[in-house]
Amino acid sequence: MSAKELILADLDGDRTWRLQDYIKRGGYEALKKVVSGQMSADDIIGEVKKSALRGRGGAGFPTGLKWSFMPRSFPGDKYLACNSDEGEPGTFKDRDILRYNPHTVIEGMTIAAYAMGCSRGYNYIHGEIFETYLRFEEALAEAREAGLLGEKILGSDFSFDLFAHHGYGAYICGEETALLESIEGKKGQPRFKPPFPASFGLYGKPTTINNTETFASIPFIIRDGGETFLNYGKPNNGGTKIFSISGHVNRPGCYEIEMGTPFPELLEMAGGMRGGRKLKGVIPGGSSAPVVPAAIMMDCTMDYDSISKAGSMLGSGAVIVMDESTCMVKALERLSYFYFEESCGQCTPCREGTGWLYRVVHRIEHGKGRQDDLDLLNSVTANIMGRTICALGDAAAMPVQSFVKHFGDEFQYHIDNKKCLVPPEVQYEGSKIYVGPSC
Amino acid sequence: MLSQESLSRIDRELEKYPAEQKKSATMSALRIAQEELGWLSDETIAFVADYLGLTAIEVFEVASFYNMYDLAPVGRHKITVCTNLPCALSGGVHAAEYVKQKLGIDFNETTPDGKFTLKEGECMGACGDAPVLLVNNHHMCSWMTPEKIDQMLADLDK
Ligand SMILES: Cc1cc2nc3c(=O)[nH]c(=O)nc-3n(C[C@H](O)[C@H](O)[C@H](O)COP(=O)(O)O)c2cc1C
Numbered sequence: 175m176s177a178k179e180l181i182l183a184d185l186d187g188d189r190t191w192r193l194q195d196y197i198k199r200g201g202y203e204a205l206k207k208v209v210s211g212q213m214s215a216d217d218i219i220g221e222v223k224k225s226a227l228r229g230r231g232g233a234g235f236p237t238g239l240k241w242s243f244m245p246r247s248f249p250g251d252k253y254l255a256c257n258s259d260e261g262e263p264g265t266f267k268d269r270d271i272l273r274y275n276p277h278t279v280i281e282g283m284t285i286a287a288y289a290m291g292c293s294r295g296y297n298y299i300h301g302e303i304f305e306t307y308l309r310f311e312e313a314l315a316e317a318r319e320a321g322l323l324g325e326k327i328l329g330s331d332f333s334f335d336l337f338a339h340h341g342y343g344a345y346i347c348g349e350e351t352a353l354l355e356s357i358e359g360k361k362g363q364p365r366f367k368p369p370f371p372a373s374f375g376l377y378g379k380p381t382t383i384n385n386t387e388t389f390a391s392i393p394f395i396i397r398d399g400g401e402t403f404l405n406y407g408k409p410n411n412g413g414t415k416i417f418s419i420s421g422h423v424n425r426p427g428c429y430e431i432e433m434g435t436p437f438p439e440l441l442e443m444a445g446g447m448r449g450g451r452k453l454k455g456v457i458p459g460g461s462s463a464p465v466v467p468a469a470i471m472m473d474c475t476m477d478y479d480s481i482s483k484a485g486s487m488l489g490s491g492a493v494i495v496m497d498e499s500t501c502m503v504k505a506l507e508r509l510s511y512f513y514f515e516e517s518c519g520q521c522t523p524c525r526e527g528t529g530w531l532y533r534v535v536h537r538i539e540h541g542k543g544r545q546d547d548l549d550l551l552n553s554v555t556a557n558i559m560g561r562t563i564c565a566l567g568d569a570a571a572m573p574v575q576s577f578v579k580h581f582g583d584e585f586q587y588h589i590d591n592k593k594c595l596v597p598p599e600v601q602y603e604g605s606k607i608y609v610g611p612s613c
Numbered sequence: 614m615l616s617q618e619s620l621s622r623i624d625r626e627l628e629k630y631p632a633e634q635k636k637s638a639t640m641s642a643l644r645i646a647q648e649e650l651g652w653l654s655d656e657t658i659a660f661v662a663d664y665l666g667l668t669a670i671e672v673f674e675v676a677s678f679y680n681m682y683d684l685a686p687v688g689r690h691k692i693t694v695c696t697n698l699p700c701a702l703s704g705g706v707h708a709a710e711y712v713k714q715k716l717g718i719d720f721n722e723t724t725p726d727g728k729f730t731l732k733e734g735e736c737m738g739a740c741g742d743a744p745v746l747l748v749n750n751h752h753m754c755s756w757m758t759p760e761k762i763d764q765m766l767a768d769l770d771k
């Protein structure tokens with residue numbers, strides 16, 4: 175099996191993102207089909223349901239079902255938001271979609287707006303990718319100019335306008351209600367749910383939030399049919415998926431493949447293991463997903479169900495590959511530091527718990543671990559899980575639980591011997607500045 | 614306090630939101646103010662608040678929540694290196710060490726001549742391009758080998 179590109183299709187060569195090139199690739203045909211009245215709102219939602227498309231932002235919620243939660247007749251504005259706040263360590267696919275194929279997101283969002291009756295949309299773009307934000311703004315201007323956005327789209331009765339909102343450095347704004355708060359010009363602190371955004375969202379109005387890649391899948395589904403999309407994947411796991419592969423492979427990068435592709439094939443596409451070293455563990459769905467040991471991972475296929483059976487999550491599709499030169503305690507220490515830094519501080523279990531996790535992992539890594547530290551870590555994670563407003567608490571706890579579960583011996587070695595199991599020179603070799611053959 | 618150009622840029626941002634939701638432009642207004650003035654002083658924050666019809670504390674809350682705003686003066690060029698795990702597996706930490714050594718400063722420090730400030734960054738959504746760093750919040754540099762870091766610092770120093 176090889177790469178199968180629907181979203182990143184025909185972008186080889188100079189990867190041109192301009193409107194006229196997108197149209198040459200069949201772009202905006204789906205939107206035309208929709209606004210010309212060939213498909214009703216129900217038809218669109220039905221087609222998306224048939225495709226078995228699941229949210230690409232992390233939680234994997236069925237998109238068609240989510241869309242059907244929006245109230246049909248609501249007096250006043252309904253909103254649409256695209257989550258391009260990609261900040262989950264390991265994830266870098268949405269940036270590629272926005273850089274190389276921004277119109278597919280615009281078209282996908284416009285179709286979604288048509289299906290749900292939204293009059294306005296925002297694309298929330300991660301702070302650190304300002305250059306991508308500027309490009310998206312340019313793409314929006316092109317679409318507006320061509321009558322593909324704004325009043326009476328393509329001469330129909332349907333009006334929808336879309337704007338870009340630029341973040342400024344806060345991982346938590348990827349959480350959908352924090353994202354809405356942030357668009358409202360506030361601190362990005364998640365809201366209590368319920369009410370869910372479909373009833374009380376942006377400015378208190380019904381709102382649907384989807385990930386960039388989710389929207390980018392829509393034009394294909396509408397143009398070629400939900401069934402066709404589904405068949406690229408497997409039941410309950412429709413379509414293709416873009417995996418961002420980072421870490422110890424020869425060719426880190428984004429790979430769009432059919433759902434259900436065996437992990438070893440994906441690894442091979444990414445050039446295999448760097449320096450011929452052995453695979454130790456993989457975080458298959460972004461830093462919040464539990465780590466999976468090499469042997470289990472090599473038996474997985476890349477889809478929601480298989481990864482979940484292996485005790486982890488497909489999440490955002492960020493595959494972090496670690497070889498035998500990696501000190502697992504040090505790896506976890508860096509992740510725990512991240513969650514500690516990024517907790518928004520609203521809930522005590524998360525605010526205090528992430529600090530505890532970081533400090534305990536830090537002291538184990540630095541030879542000051544105590545015999546009961548592993549129990550302590552397990553008890554702190556148990557006190558965070560399920561007791562917080564948003565899922566960042568769980569996201570901080572799951573890596574800790576899984577690293578301790580699968581690599582407990584290595585943690586114990588640090589505590590007993592006050593040093594790493596992986597010799598420092600081996601770690602040094604494995605973490606050197608690497609510039610792959612692709613650049 | 615802000616130039617006419619910055620003000621018209623803020624006005625363009627305001628057009629993105631419903632007329633009664635001026636607060637939504639807070640983030641971009643602060644970004645634009647910081648681009649012009651280098652950092653966000655209490656006076657700048659009060660000015661932005663006034664311009665948007667908000668209280669200073671509302672705007673301060675935003676300025677202090679998001680990492681890319683600077684509430685204290687920084688060097689002429691702020692360099693933020695990502696050291697999160699995916700980058701660290703491909704040299705992110707080594708690249709940061711190299712910049713530290715070249716500039717003779719640690720994270721959160723500024724060179725004595727006021728030219729460079731160094732920060733440690735979190736995932737920038739570009740892990741496949743590691744090592745990555747940001748220059749002045751808005752320009753991303755990928756695959757930063759020591760040679761490319763040397764070149765970048767030399768270009769910025771001109
Ligand atoms: C702490 C945290 C960070 C998140 N970051 C992102 C993100 O960067 N991008 C994203 O699309 N979803 C992110 N999510 C998930 C969103 O809350 C939401 O589920 C998603 O945007 C819905 O879109 P989808 O159904 O298309 O996946 C995050 C969730 C949490 C709890």
Ligand code: SF4
Nearest residue numbers: 518520521524562564
């Ligand atoms: S779980 Fe953490 S990040 Fe989420 S709302 Fe609570 S304190 Fe904030």
Ligand code: FES
Nearest residue numbers: 695700736737740
């Ligand atoms: S970890 Fe450095 S950009 Fe993602």
